[in-house]
Amino acid sequence: MTIQLKEELKTLDQKHFLHPTTSIEQQQIQGPAAIFTEGKGIYLKDLEGQSYIDGMSSLWNVNVGHGREEIAEVAKEQMATLAFSSCFASFSNEPAIRLATKIASLTPGDLNTVFFTSGGSESNDTAIKLARHYWLLKGQPERQKIISRTQSYHGVAMGATNATGIQAFRNFTNSPAPDFHYVYNQSVRDLREMIEALGPETVAAFISEPIQGAGGVNIPPEDYFKEVRNLCDEYGILFIADEVITGFGRTGKWFGMEHYGVVPDMMSFAKGVSSGYAQLGGVVISEKIHETYCQLSKGTLMHGYTYSGHALACQVGLKNIDILERELLIENAASMGEAMLAGFKALQEKYSFIGSVRTIGLLGAIELVKNRETGELFETAISPIFVQETMKRGLILRTVTYEQDTVVFAPPLILSKAELNEMLRILDETFEFVRKTIIAKE
Numbered sequence: 001m002t003i004q005l006k007e008e009l010k011t012l013d014q015k016h017f018l019h020p021t022t023s024i025e026q027q028q029i030q031g032p033a034a035i036f037t038e039g040k041g042i043y044l045k046d047l048e049g050q051s052y053i054d055g056m057s058s059l060w061n062v063n064v065g066h067g068r069e070e071i072a073e074v075a076k077e078q079m080a081t082l083a084f085s086s087c088f089a090s091f092s093n094e095p096a097i098r099l100a101t102k103i104a105s106l107t108p109g110d111l112n113t114v115f116f117t118s119g120g121s122e123s124n125d126t127a128i129k130l131a132r133h134y135w136l137l138k139g140q141p142e143r144q145k146i147i148s149r150t151q152s153y154h155g156v157a158m159g160a161t162n163a164t165g166i167q168a169f170r171n172f173t174n175s176p177a178p179d180f181h182y183v184y185n186q187s188v189r190d191l192r193e194m195i196e197a198l199g200p201e202t203v204a205a206f207i208s209e210p211i212q213g214a215g216g217v218n219i220p221p222e223d224y225f226k227e228v229r230n231l232c233d234e235y236g237i238l239f240i241a242d243e244v245i246t247g248f249g250r251t252g253k254w255f256g257m258e259h260y261g262v263v264p265d266m267m268s269f270a271k272g273v274s275s276g277y278a279q280l281g282g283v284v285i286s287e288k289i290h291e292t293y294c295q296l297s298k299g300t301l302m303h304g305y306t307y308s309g310h311a312l313a314c315q316v317g318l319k320n321i322d323i324l325e326r327e328l329l330i331e332n333a334a335s336m337g338e339a340m341l342a343g344f345k346a347l348q349e350k351y352s353f354i355g356s357v358r359t360i361g362l363l364g365a366i367e368l369v370k371n372r373e374t375g376e377l378f379e380t381a382i383s384p385i386f387v388q389e390t391m392k393r394g395l396i397l398r399t400v401t402y403e404q405d406t407v408v409f410a411p412p413l414i415l416s417k418a419e420l421n422e423m424l425r426i427l428d429e430t431f432e433f434v435r436k437t438i439i440a441k442e
């Protein structure tokens with residue numbers, strides 16, 4: 001029965017479902033890598049009843065873990081009462097008002113006013129447009145350029161794609177948008193040179209993830225963002241922090257920027273705000289920007305999604321934040337992150353082909369290298385095989401092979417010590433397998 005259903009779904013999937021960020025070739029040959037049917041805690045179950053640790057919180061987002069009935073209950077109640085009503089033309093609803101207020105209380109500094117979206121890409125498009133609009137209102141219409149970093153990922157809407165530093169996403173089409181520029185990853189000097197070369201009076205904003213996720217969990221040097229903030233202030237450029245992955249506890253603090261003691265002018269968020277229980281994201285803007293809008297904007301704010309301020313999604317967001325607070329999940333992310341790093345370091349001592357290991361909260365990476373001293377990579381990346389093997393052993397992970405050979409980690413923030421140990425045991429077993437079957441033959 002299960003085999004029959006699986007075959008049927010596989011055929012239908014191949015014919016009718018164009019998957020996001022997927023190798024079409026692989027899907028057409030093999031069908032879906034797994035068809036999930038249930039989630040509970042850190043575990044996912046597939047059609048055949050096989051259980052997996054969701055080592056990536058799916059897409060770095062299921063922060064409170066799967067199968068939360070209390071979220072389902074508030075969602076049911078909200079949907080039955082008021083699933084949706086418009087927020088255009090100043091219409092409003094209580095969940096949106098309450099969630100905006102709650103987020104304003106959590107975000108650092110004077111980041112106090114929220115624009116809602118349905119996800120991270122929309123959030124970054126919104127942040128870019130809000131920054132450019134700010135300069136129009138301020139009478140500096142030439143300030144339209146956006147600077148982002150190489151190895152950054154900001155999503156796949158038009159603005160977000162063009163701000164994304166990982167070139168493969170931009171190469172997907174052949175029509176780049178004007179006014180996007182990419183500065184070498186962690187160099188403040190390069191950023192200054194770029195701003196001066198472009199002309200500071202033409203730059204609207206600099207956008208950066210606090211810790212790059214899809215680019216390989218790249219943790220910047222301690223002073224990087226302080227220097228960036230100073231540079232932006234010197235040239236009057238807006239600083240947008242893309243907290244889509246790092247927001248809502250992932251790094252052991254509410255927001256990634258808090259590690260660096262820096263308050264950006266805008267923060268985009270998504271993922272962890274609802275832990276994937278509803279499609280939700282947004283941008284928080286500073287009081288300075290909000291006041292400018294309030295004072296100078298005369299017509300309509302010509303930007304809004306049908307689902308901006310979606311009542312059901314906002315109610316889900318509120319319950320999700322309630323769980324993060326009540327269960328001390330941010331604190332758990334910090335302490336489990338340290339334990340995860342200790343586990344990675346023990347593996348690093350055991351296997352010579354592990355290069356750098358790093359974590360910040362429950363966001364982590366293990367790099368695979370041919371030569372630890374020189375950082376030389378294997379000719380063919382090992383990490384894709386590695387994650388196939390961990391999957392066979394019940395652990396879902398993800399790789400980054402863009403200029404590196406890295407396995408990345410983002411388990412749910414509810415992770416217990418016993419569950420972490422189980423993850424580490426699977427990693428150890430898989431590293432041993434790779435050592436015997438691949439490394440020994442190199």
Ligand SMILES: Cc1ncc(COP(=O)(O)O)c(C=O)c1O
Nearest residue numbers: 119120121153154155213244245
């Ligand atoms: C840092 C960052 N920004 C933006 C996005 C895009 O978010 P979404 O996929 O919800 O549009 C992602 C998605 O992974 C992300 O990691």
